[in-house]
Amino acid sequence: MSKRLSVKTKTILTILFVILMALLITVADKKASDYVVLILNLIAINIIFAVSLNLINGMTGIFSLGHAGFIAIGAYTSVLLTLPIEQKEITYLIKPLISPFNRIELPFLPAILIAGLVSAGFGYLVAAPSLRLIGDYLAIATLGLGETIRVIANNAWSITNGALGLKGIPSYTNLYWSWGWALITVVAIASLVSSSYGRALKAIREDPIAAKAMGINVFSHQVMSFVIGSFFAGVGGALWAHLITTIDPKSFAFVRTFEILIMVVLGGLGSITGSIIGAAIYTVGLEFLRVLESPFKIWFINYPGVPGMRMVVLSVLLIVLMLFWQRGIMGRNELSWDSIVSIFAKLKRGGKR
């Protein structure tokens, strides 16, 4: 057996790791091309989405398919708060924006926080009635909910500018914002999961009835998990909107939830580090697959480049993944300093033989 690291060593290692990451991000912010910065931002935002969905789906066992809806709420709320007043006057052509939003222009941080809180509040409103449902029915209800939010966004012209969407969003999101929030998300959810609350959530996932018998208030725990998950989905939505700078209802279709689900499943349902890895691999992989959509030549075969091909490959990958490797990269395990050390120890021993 390998020796376990002391708490002190682990804390130091973690702090060093965070500092290292911060340095890397500073360097990237100064030196890297716009394209690389965009990808790095997307990775961070996808980490926020994946980790928050994993709290709901993987840790608590509520199979929610409404994440895109909460992302939409976060995105729209923050944009309504930060969009410059002149821009609002230009954008809302068909119906003017309702008061008080037409007079508000807030800085980014309060807008993000309010976006998260509105999303969380909505999560609470939804969770309370729909968590009475179990299993597949809950999945269906949340799917319906996410789609309803999209339909409303498509039609509430005086708030969301309907199908035209919102343009000219100030591009506040940079690497510090996105990775900062990714760090907050991961720390918050990881400490929640390792607390007694987290153990209760896992007990509910394994067997709600047994958990109830042990005196856990299943309902309130599930609601809490759902609300926290929707808070971070809202935050991620706000960051995403201020990165892309245009949003419309189509950006929050069911496909969005589905993509996040792939990240979570790829990384391992129920593993936070897994979700981080999954989000990173998915985001970067999607970019690599762009090759398939541009023409190239292998030996004498000309490949014309087919638009849409990468999505085909991606969905085949997901199916193959589910058929042969259901547990994903991490399963339910976490990548911790202990496990890294033991991996290195194993490699060393293997080398000696």
Next chain:
Amino acid sequence: MRLSDFVQHLINAFSLGGIYALIAIGYTMVYGILRLINFAHGDIFTYGIYFAFYGVTLFMFPWWLSFITAIFFTAFLGALIERIAYRPLRNAPRISALITAIGVSFFLQNFATVVFGGRAKSFNPQTGMYPVYFLKILKLGDVRIRLVTLITLSIVAVSLLVLVWIVYKSKVGMAMRAISKDIPTTRLMGVNADRIISYTFMIGSSLAAIGGILWAMTYPQVYPYTGMVPGLKAFISAVVGGIGSIPGAMLGGFILGVSEIMIVALFPSIAGYRDAIAYVILIFVLLVRPTGILGVEVSEKV
């Protein structure tokens, strides 16, 4: 609203509800047997339309032959999907099967984009898809109905009757009903469960194809995402009626179709929210009766 308008809307509502019912049956039969929400069913519907389209344009079949071959090919596609993607996961956790189903749906949509192209193809009589006289308007007093609506209604009725006959009178149907109760025991009785499950997928998919062709006659175009909205609504119909129950799927389909058309007809100001009506009904029904109108109460296993 005048009475004639009301009757007109009601007939349209029933023909839409009938299409929802046809698709909903596919969801409900698969769920009844495998406890799997077959997310790809809406895309099977789309492929039904594509097969019919290419039967006419590529192979120059007359429309009726093209429709029949499309139904056969779609049935085969459904069975193929089950064989490749769902059968290996039959004993896996249900969440894996569900995610696979979402993956299959995603695959079918994107495959269609790559192979058939992302642009909408027109499915109207001018392109030879079906005879022009289907669009003739019949006048019964003040009520004006397009012939295609009546054809839709009658094909739906015939399909539902055939289905009821298969499920409740034939041997295969008996095996299906047995499997939905208990797969291992049914196997012990000498029933080849795999084959029956394939048949189930075939029947569900061919109904989806019929629904798809009828849908395309009313909304005359097809593109890779055609099946998404009707698929979702049919799925909601199945849940509203009580997923797993065939009469429930029919009832749910008609409830959804009628309420959608009627609400839009009565309150034109909320017409934009048309697609949300289904979800509102869904959430309302689930809260009142979590297993749907005709669903069976499932007791929690302790």
